Amino acid sequence: MAQTVGDFFWDRLYKWGVRTVFGYPGDGINGLLGALNRFGEDKIKLVQVRHEEMAAFMASAYAKFTGEVGVCMATSGPGASHLITGMYDARMDHMPLLAIAGQQARTAMGGHYQQELDLQSMYKDVAGAFVQQASAPAQVRHLVDRAMRIAKGERKVTAIILPNDLQEMSYSEPPRKHGTVHSGIGYTDPKVVPYDADLRRAADVLNAGKKVAMLVGAGALQATDEVIAVANKLGAGCAKALLGKATLPDDLPWVTGSIGLLGSRPSWDMMTECDTLLMVGSGFPYSEFLPKEGAARGVQIDIKPDMLSLRYPMEVCLTGDAAETLRALLPMLEEKTDRSWRNTIEKNVQAWWKELEGRAMHSANPVNPQRVTWELSPRLPERVIVTSDSGSCANWYARDIKVRRGMMMSLSGGLASMGAAVPYAIAAKFAHPDRPVVALVGDGAMQMNNMAELITVAKYWREWSNKTWVCCVFNNQDLNQVTWEQRVMSGDPKFNASQQLPDVPYHRFAELIGLRGIFVDSPDRLAGAWEEALSSDRPVVLEVKTDPNVPPLPPHITLAQAKAFTSTLVKGDPEEGSVLVDTAKEVLSGILPGGRS
Numbered sequence: 001m002a003q004t005v006g007d008f009f010w011d012r013l014y015k016w017g018v019r020t021v022f023g024y025p026g027d028g029i030n031g032l033l034g035a036l037n038r039f040g041e042d043k044i045k046l047v048q049v050r051h052e053e054m055a056a057f058m059a060s061a062y063a064k065f066t067g068e069v070g071v072c073m074a075t076s077g078p079g080a081s082h083l084i085t086g087m088y089d090a091r092m093d094h095m096p097l098l099a100i101a102g103q104q105a106r107t108a109m110g111g112h113y114q115q116e117l118d119l120q121s122m123y124k125d126v127a128g129a130f131v132q133q134a135s136a137p138a139q140v141r142h143l144v145d146r147a148m149r150i151a152k153g154e155r156k157v158t159a160i161i162l163p164n165d166l167q168e169m170s171y172s173e174p175p176r177k178h179g180t181v182h183s184g185i186g187y188t189d190p191k192v193v194p195y196d197a198d199l200r201r202a203a204d205v206l207n208a209g210k211k212v213a214m215l216v217g218a219g220a221l222q223a224t225d226e227v228i229a230v231a232n233k234l235g236a237g238c239a240k241a242l243l244g245k246a247t248l249p250d251d252l253p254w255v256t257g258s259i260g261l262l263g264s265r266p267s268w269d270m271m272t273e274c275d276t277l278l279m280v281g282s283g284f285p286y287s288e289f290l291p292k293e294g295a296a297r298g299v300q301i302d303i304k305p306d307m308l309s310l311r312y313p314m315e316v317c318l319t320g321d322a323a324e325t326l327r328a329l330l331p332m333l334e335e336k337t338d339r340s341w342r343n344t345i346e347k348n349v350q351a352w353w354k355e356l357e358g359r360a361m362h363s364a365n366p367v368n369p370q371r372v373t374w375e376l377s378p379r380l381p382e383r384v385i386v387t388s389d390s391g392s393c394a395n396w397y398a399r400d401i402k403v404r405r406g407m408m409m410s411l412s413g414g415l416a417s418m419g420a421a422v423p424y425a426i427a428a429k430f431a432h433p434d435r436p437v438v439a440l441v442g443d444g445a446m447q448m449n450n451m452a453e454l455i456t457v458a459k460y461w462r463e464w465s466n467k468t469w470v471c472c473v474f475n476n477q478d479l480n481q482v483t484w485e486q487r488v489m490s491g492d493p494k495f496n497a498s499q500q501l502p503d504v505p506y507h508r509f510a511e512l513i514g515l516r517g518i519f520v521d522s523p524d525r526l527a528g529a530w531e532e533a534l535s536s537d538r539p540v541v542l543e544v545k546t547d548p549n550v551p552p553l554p555p556h557i558t559l560a561q562a563k564a565f566t567s568t569l570v571k572g573d574p575e576e577g578s579v580l581v582d583t584a585k586e587v588l589s590g591i592l593p594g595g596r597s
Contacts, residue, residue: 005137006035008171009144009162014043015185016148018071020062020430021100022047022055026075028102028115031167046171047430047460050452052079054423056099057412061420061427063095064218065385069151069354070427073100076164077115080122085417087126087157092414093218093243094283094304096151098158103133105165123159133161138174140166142183152187155304167169171424192303192330194318202299202316203332209276209297212236213343215259215290218243219281219302219322224336225406226326227280228252234278235336237345239267241284242398243413250402253346254500259288261554262398265355266348268555277312281322283414287311301325304390356400364547366521369393369474372544373400373440375526379534380407381436381468385428387411388420389450391442392480395552408435418442422450422471429464436534443501451509454541458513461539469539473506478548488551493573510541521545 021044027034049055052074059070068262070090074083080101090097101123103109104116123131130150134140140162147158174180194202206212212234220227224247231238231254239259240247248255252349255264270275271291279300284290286428290312291298298314308317318325336342360374373396380401388397388411403409408428412420425439430505441450454471461469473481483499486492507517516536520529520543533540 002170003173004031004035004167005134005140005162005169006031006167007038009140009167010036010039012141012144012185013148013314014039016144017269018044018148020045021071021073021181022045022049022058022062023073023100024049024052024075026079026102027181028076028079028104028163028164029073029100030104031164031166032073032100032162033323035167045430046073047426049423051449051455052471053085053419054449054453054456056083056097057089057417057420057423058427058430059088059097059099060086060093061387061410061424062431063090063097064093064424065408065428065431066535069096069098069148071098071100074102076102076113076119077117078102080117080119080161082123083417084126085288086423087123087159089125089415089417089420091157091414092447094155095157096155098147098151098160099127101159101161103161103163105387105436106135107165109163115253119159119161123161127157127159129154129156130157130158131161134163134166137166137169137171138180140171141174143183145183145185149187153189164331170174186519188540191324192320194320194322196328198316198318199325199329199332202287202318203329205297205299205315206234206276206278206333209234209274209399210338212273212276212278212336213270213274213291213296214238214433215271215277215279215282215284216239216244216247217241217282217284218247218290219279219430220244220247223280223323224248224328226323226330229330230278230326230333233264233333233335235339236278236340236343237266237270237349239263241269242394244282244405245398246407246409248403253349254342254406256345256349257352258398259284260286261557262395262552263289264352264399265555266345266352269348270345279312279314280326284311285306285414290480305329319572329552335344336576360400360528362550364523364550367523367526367544367546368477368550369544369546370396370400370550371526372474372536372546373397373524374471375403375437376472376530379527379530380438381534382406384436385409385425385432386438386440387421387424387428388440389442390416390418391444392484392552393440393442393474394481397440419449421445422453422457424571425469425471426453426460429469430595433464435464436466437470438534439471441471442480443473443477443504443506443529444479446473446506447501447504451504454510454515455513457539458515461515467538468534468536469543471510471540472533472535472542472544474487474546475503475506475543476546476548477501480548481552484552487573505543507543514538518542519545
């Protein structure tokens with residue numbers, strides 16, 4: 001049988017190192033599916049999802065957890081359009097992803113044909129680095145090679161569109177003549193380090209500082225030892241952007257934890273009091289949580305020049321790999337002999353962990369959501385991968401979980417999309433089937449699209465060498481993060497029509513499809529429930545009935561925010577009661593005399 005374009009396509013991707021594709025079938029990709037079946041599941045595995053958006057989220061997460069190009073596939077028309085949200089997740093977090101989309105036959109194009117969408121225009125923003133539609137068999141070779149090389153080398157989203165009639169045509173190599181392209185396979189990352197003169201300028205700034213603060217992000221995930229060495233030499237404290245949560249273990253006493261709206265008070269205090277800022281591999285978006293402009297000198301390291309001096313006006317910008325650049329910078333740094341700054345940071349961090357424990361143990365109706373993650377943290381298995389959805393559960397993920405060496409953590413960062421935690425957790429298992437996985441999800445995201453993907457778990461879990469996969473659902477019948485944003489930012493009481501969710505027995509749904517379900521509505525049951533879930537012989541949905549009126553407080557409350565919140569009580573919030581009154585006291589204590597300002 002002659003090799004078809006589809007046959008060649010998969011063989012070429014295999015030679016590029018692709019081993020897993022997340023997707024959903026449709027007649028727009030039948031030629032590709034038939035070829036993939038012939039190619040063999042032992043070479044490239046197709047993971048069948050419930051929805052194309054989830055396929056793209058899984059591809060994005062697969063890239064995060066492996067460092068390789070994540071690949072997703074969908075049919076023409078609605079299948080192709082469904083991929084976009086997950087593709088944007090990868091684009092916003094600088095992840096390499098290849099999207100494969102089917103298209104109607106070439107002879108039908110321009111004829112207002114069924115499922116004929118202008119996919120090149122539709123993908124032009126999200127896959128702007130490279131998006132092309134194939135028109136001839138001899139073109140496919142260089143489309144695959146360029147898409148993969150650009151995705152790998154530039155850490156961007158690329159897309160290839162294949163008309164369905166082309167997929168089943170006989171493949172032919174490009175002829176040796178004018179107007180053809182003869183491409184090849186292969187890419188390895190270069191060593192990118194700034195010049196010594198620029199490193200010396202950065203060292204001069206850092207050596208002059210007496211109160212050095214560091215902020216690390218996802219770009220520093222492979223530079224843990226180098227970050228620790230630099231921080232120790234500078235006597236610095238170090239905050240972590242959300243995507244960089246796994247960069248440093250939280251048992252280091254000078255690690256202040258997360259920064260920003262989901263961050264810690266020690267991170268806020270450090271950033272407002274430092275005289276020098278070193279930012280490594282982070283695109284943290286909220287400048288108001290960094291030093292006030294002009295209050296600190298700045299040095300930034302990033303592999304992408306377009307991310308330099310973007311959030312804070314830096315004195316020295318270094319384009320380079322985080323680990324290599326820090327390693328080259330380290331010998332130029334002077335050991336700080338005055339450790340008073342570091343000592344202050346460590347005292348603040350120690351007090352903060354005690355405060356978090358106290359918050360987690362506050363009574364609530366029925367379960368304090370902070371306690372869910374507080375009880376989980378010490379029970380997390382070694383080498384666990386933890387994913388979180390966007391929403392209020394991300395606050396507890398950011399603050400209460402103590403990262404240990406060897407763990408992986410991630411979520412939808414730049415896009416901050418709902419519905420990413422479960423597909424991320426599924427991708428984690430296909431990336432590392434020997435590692436335990438825990439997903440933290442709000443009930444809004446579960447109802448939006450994550451419940452269906454539990455069926456994907458039910459389909460594949462027996463293939464995983466390690467069966468530990470736990471989805472913890474925070475069931476508070478509220479779109480909680482937005483409810484609190486309405487209260488604190490807008491001064492509006494909770495709007496039940498937009499915020500209230502129906503009560504769904506998520507644990508029972510898990511049982512219906514062959515998984516294990518555990519339900520908790522008492523704080524005393526939490527510890528035992530986590531231990532039961534983490535030792536289960538099959539995937540678990542742990543549903544916890546949490547209190548929606550426990551606030552995901554930012555580390556710093558402004559007077560305007562406090563006034564806005566108290567105005568909701570005056571207007572009459574539908575959830576007004578003892579918990580909300582207690583919350584008001586906690587908010588007000590942050591700005592009134594005698595409290596922290």
